[in-house]
Amino acid sequence: MSLLTIDARTKTRNAAERRFRAYGLGAIIVAMIALAILLTSVVSSGVSAFSQTYVTVTVPLPEDKLDKSGVRDPAVMAKVTTIGYSSLLRDGLVQTLADAGIETDLSNGDVGKMLSKEAPATVRDQVLANPDLIGGDITLDLLMNGRIDGYFKGRVTMESAAVDKNVSPAQLQVAQALADAGIVDTRLNLAFLTAPDASDQRPEAAGLGVAILGSLYMMSVVLCLALPIGVAASIYLEEFAPKNRWTDLIEVNISNLAAVPSIVFGILGLAIFINFMEFNQSSPLVGGLVLTLMTLPTIIISTRASLKSVPPSIRDAALGVGASKMQSVFHHVLPLAAPGILTGTIIGLAQALGETAPLLLIGMVAFVREYPAAYTPDAGLFGEASTALPVQVYNWTQRADPAFVERASGAIITLMIFLFIMNAVAILLRRKFERRW
Amino acid sequence: MTQPVLTLSTSLLLVLALAVLGHVLAKKRALSVAGGDIRALAALPKQYALNTVLSVVIPAAAVLFGGLFAGRFAGTGVTAMLPWAVLVSAVVGFAISLMRITPDFRARTHAESWIKLLLIMASGVAILTTVGIVFSMLFETANFFQQYSWRAFFFSAEWSPNFRGDSALGILPLLWGTLYISFIALIFAVPIGLFAAIYLSEYAGSRMRSVAKPAIEILAGIPTIVYGLFALVTVGPFLRDYFAEPMGFGQSASSVMTAGLVMGVMLIPFVSSLSDDIINAVPQSLRDGSFGLGATQSETIRQVVIPAALPGIVGAILLAASRAIGETMIVVLGAGAAARLSLNPFEAMTTVTVKIVSQLTGDTDFASPETLVAFALGLTLFVITLCLNVVALFIVRKYREQYE
Numbered sequence: 095m096s097l098l099t100i101d102a103r104t105k106t107r108n109a110a111e112r113r114f115r116a117y118g119l120g121a122i123i124v125a126m127i128a129l130a131i132l133l134t135s136v137v138s139s140g141v142s143a144f145s146q147t148y149v150t151v152t153v154p155l156p157e158d159k160l161d162k163s164g165v166r167d168p169a170v171m172a173k174v175t176t177i178g179y180s181s182l183l184r185d186g187l188v189q190t191l192a193d194a195g196i197e198t199d200l201s202n203g204d205v206g207k208m209l210s211k212e213a214p215a216t217v218r219d220q221v222l223a224n225p226d227l228i229g230g231d232i233t234l235d236l237l238m239n240g241r242i243d244g245y246f247k248g249r250v251t252m253e254s255a256a257v258d259k260n261v262s263p264a265q266l267q268v269a270q271a272l273a274d275a276g277i278v279d280t281r282l283n284l285a286f287l288t289a290p291d292a293s294d295q296r297p298e299a300a301g302l303g304v305a306i307l308g309s310l311y312m313m314s315v316v317l318c319l320a321l322p323i324g325v326a327a328s329i330y331l332e333e334f335a336p337k338n339r340w341t342d343l344i345e346v347n348i349s350n351l352a353a354v355p356s357i358v359f360g361i362l363g364l365a366i367f368i369n370f371m372e373f374n375q376s377s378p379l380v381g382g383l384v385l386t387l388m389t390l391p392t393i394i395i396s397t398r399a400s401l402k403s404v405p406p407s408i409r410d411a412a413l414g415v416g417a418s419k420m421q422s423v424f425h426h427v428l429p430l431a432a433p434g435i436l437t438g439t440i441i442g443l444a445q446a447l448g449e450t451a452p453l454l455l456i457g458m459v460a461f462v463r464e465y466p467a468a469y470t471p472d473a474g475l476f477g478e479a480s481t482a483l484p485v486q487v488y489n490w491t492q493r494a495d496p497a498f499v500e501r502a503s504g505a506i507i508t509l510m511i512f513l514f515i516m517n518a519v520a521i522l523l524r525r526k527f528e529r530r531w
Numbered sequence: 532m533t534q535p536v537l538t539l540s541t542s543l544l545l546v547l548a549l550a551v552l553g554h555v556l557a558k559k560r561a562l563s564v565a566g567g568d569i570r571a572l573a574a575l576p577k578q579y580a581l582n583t584v585l586s587v588v589i590p591a592a593a594v595l596f597g598g599l600f601a602g603r604f605a606g607t608g609v610t611a612m613l614p615w616a617v618l619v620s621a622v623v624g625f626a627i628s629l630m631r632i633t634p635d636f637r638a639r640t641h642a643e644s645w646i647k648l649l650l651i652m653a654s655g656v657a658i659l660t661t662v663g664i665v666f667s668m669l670f671e672t673a674n675f676f677q678q679y680s681w682r683a684f685f686f687s688a689e690w691s692p693n694f695r696g697d698s699a700l701g702i703l704p705l706l707w708g709t710l711y712i713s714f715i716a717l718i719f720a721v722p723i724g725l726f727a728a729i730y731l732s733e734y735a736g737s738r739m740r741s742v743a744k745p746a747i748e749i750l751a752g753i754p755t756i757v758y759g760l761f762a763l764v765t766v767g768p769f770l771r772d773y774f775a776e777p778m779g780f781g782q783s784a785s786s787v788m789t790a791g792l793v794m795g796v797m798l799i800p801f802v803s804s805l806s807d808d809i810i811n812a813v814p815q816s817l818r819d820g821s822f823g824l825g826a827t828q829s830e831t832i833r834q835v836v837i838p839a840a841l842p843g844i845v846g847a848i849l850l851a852a853s854r855a856i857g858e859t860m861i862v863v864l865g866a867g868a869a870a871r872l873s874l875n876p877f878e879a880m881t882t883v884t885v886k887i888v889s890q891l892t893g894d895t896d897f898a899s900p901e902t903l904v905a906f907a908l909g910l911t912l913f914v915i916t917l918c919l920n921v922v923a924l925f926i927v928r929k930y931r932e933q934y935e
Binding site for chain 2: 107108110111113114115117118119120121122124125126128129131132135136139322323324326327329330331334335343344346347348349350351353354355356357358359360361362364365366369370371372387390391394418419420444447448449450451454455457459484487488491499502503506509510513517
């Protein structure tokens with residue numbers, strides 16, 4: 095036997111060691127790959143939601159069709175519906191084709207269908223806002239139909255168009271010719287972030303405006319309620335509570351609440367806030383309250399940890415110069431724990447921002463096109479119907495048109511950017527202010 | 532309806548004004564009873580002021596919340612009285628606290644007991660939430676069982692709700708789907724999460740740790756709706772095209788496998804960070820002892836560290852299981868809606884949470900068993916996860932104490 099030659103048993107043991115190590119490394123690699131696939135799949139299918147295909151059209155606005163009375167009164171002109179405008183748009187687009195020298199066998203009606211169903215409303219809003227336009231022409235960029243848009247983004251092909259009853263290869267050829275002439279182009283579309291949701295028929299017009307606003311309202315409710323209540327509860331439990339059954343019960347309760355499925359909080363919101371207290375359905379107030387109850391345990395747990403990390407000598411020093419227990423906590427311990435509390439709160443808010451399931455139950459899946467007001471005398475504070483970012487994602491996945499998958503992924507990119515910013519701020523705060531005692 | 536003399540918002544504004552007024556008056560009065568020399572006072576003038584403000588605001592707030600709550604039971608009579616009740620309680624607090632200002636009055640102690648009351652109430656919110664959860668489901672579940680036999684609910688293998696009545700509402704196929712999906716998720720997440728934790732805490736250098744740990748934590752921070760969309764758009768079609776169809780298991784993109792795999796990815800960081808903590812809590816002396824006897828690192832881990840950490844790891848797995856059972860968005864988007872008792876993992880099945888969502892969204896009628904069943908499902912889910920959590924938290928707690 096020599097120490098220099100490795101015997102068979104040592105060899106197998108070393109091999110086992112290497113295998114074990116490889117399993118560990120493999121596990122981490124699998125997790126990383128899963129993360130990479132997840133992110134690339136969402137980003138690659140969602141980035142295109144931020145660009146949109148527009149066509150530049152000159153639309154005639156004849157007086158005899160839009161304002162027969164000739165008084166230019168918006169209230170009277172509002173009687174002309176979007177259907178009246180769509181024929182004008184069609185004429186405008188046909189004229190544009192003729193001007194560009196593009197020949198096609200398409201009927202005028204099929205040419206008109208290349209435009210988004212949202213386009214007539216855009217023109218109508220412009221005209222109603224500025225009645226003096228009537229009698230002349232208006233040149234503006236209008237949304238193309240979702241399928242045409244999909245063609246420029248690679249989602250729709252000539253083959254798929256041949257079996258699709260909503261779009262024909264001939265229409266795509268015309269669109270391509272228009273794009274070659276520079277009349278149609280696909281460019282950055284910030285309306286995706288500001289526009290309200292749109293109906294099933296017009297994915298190209300759907301945006302996140304209402305959802306972002308709703309999420310913002312809910313986050314303010316959560317911040318205003320969860321932070322003070324959470325901090326107060328943590329101060330009591332950490333600094334004042336005697337060790338007895340009652341406080342034990344509260345502690346078990348809190349760690350338990352942190353693990354209760356989120357959908358159960360949705361049931362709570364539905365039964366207590368909507369059915370019992372009769373708050374408005376789909377309102378950011380109810381959503382915010384439900385999310386507050388969900389976030390509280392997270393905030394309490396992190397606040398207690400940061401209160402605990404403040405050394406007892408600080409408290410003793412304050413008590414020693416005659417401060418009361420309350421003063422020592424509020425004047426000394428709390429300011430020192432503030433960075434940790436803030437970090438925990440931001441992380442809790444980020445969790446709440448991404449939460450979907452409970453909001454489905456309190457009616458936030460509703461189709462909302464009106465921007466909710468923060469306060470109205472009728473609905474009260476945050477009482478108007480609204481949606482939220484993650485719920486809007488769910489909502490869009492339930493629609494038939496595949497263009498909504500792109501929208502949903504785009505919404506997720508937006509959501510993730512918000513979450514990224516919040517987490518980055520939390521990490522920065524921790525780096526900058528955290529003290530090690 | 533005539534406009535009431537005092538609306539709630541004016542009443543609240545008046546309370547606020549009273550608080551401000553109380554602040555000013557209390558300070559003045561404290562100074563005057565001391566004859567201008569604050570050394571004669573038992574507390575600083577601002578603490579007299581604080582006590583008055585709290586004596587105005589806290590009783591008023593208590594009456595407000597109590598009244599709003601009672602009004603839901605007792606009807607409009609209480610609601611109409613509420614603005615007056617709030618105002619009266621504020622005035623009483625105002626008067627009493629001002630009258631009690633004397634040089635000997637310990638204002639700081641009194642103000643602080645008000646604050647302590649607030650703190651206690653804040654920590655009571657956690658209890659109230661649990662009570663609210665239990666009651667909100669208990670009542671409606673009781674309603675449900677009056678209309679539908681509990682035996683049929685718990686022991687029937689058929690789920691086919693029908694809004695015209697005559698539904699079969701057996702929970703078994705839903706429970707089966709839930710457990711099957713959770714099982715697949717855990718099969719996937721536990722080994723990966725555990726090995727990742729072992730590698731990170733025992734083998735990885737500080738550089739590797741500083742990259743891999745945050746990356747895994749990113750997975751934990753991603754909202755479940757993102758995982759759901761991932762299942763719907765990427766994983767589902769992939770599994771269908773490359774596994775289910777070639778192998779003849781079916782043509783469904785949403786399946787137990789889809790939801791299970793994606794949920795497994797979601798659980799990896801959960802398992803790994805919990806196990807990481809637990810493995811790190813095993814004292815170094817145990818490892819050193821093992822190394823001293825000539826064991827290799829993997830032998831030490833397998834035969835010393837893991838057995839020592841086992842209870843904690845079991846607790847972590849139970850918590851992960853509770854997560855998996857209660858997860859909603861991944862299964863809503865990835866698992867399908869068909870209630871089915873089948874062993875084929877590539878078939879669409881449904882879970883308790885999916886059915887809670889589908890019965891409570893859209894048109895709901897809180898008198899019909901088809902809607903009320905959601906509350907019974909919710910209560911069942913709550914009880915199952917509660918049991919898992921309590922056991923898991925107990926084990927984890929016990930384990931932590933063991934090495935402290």
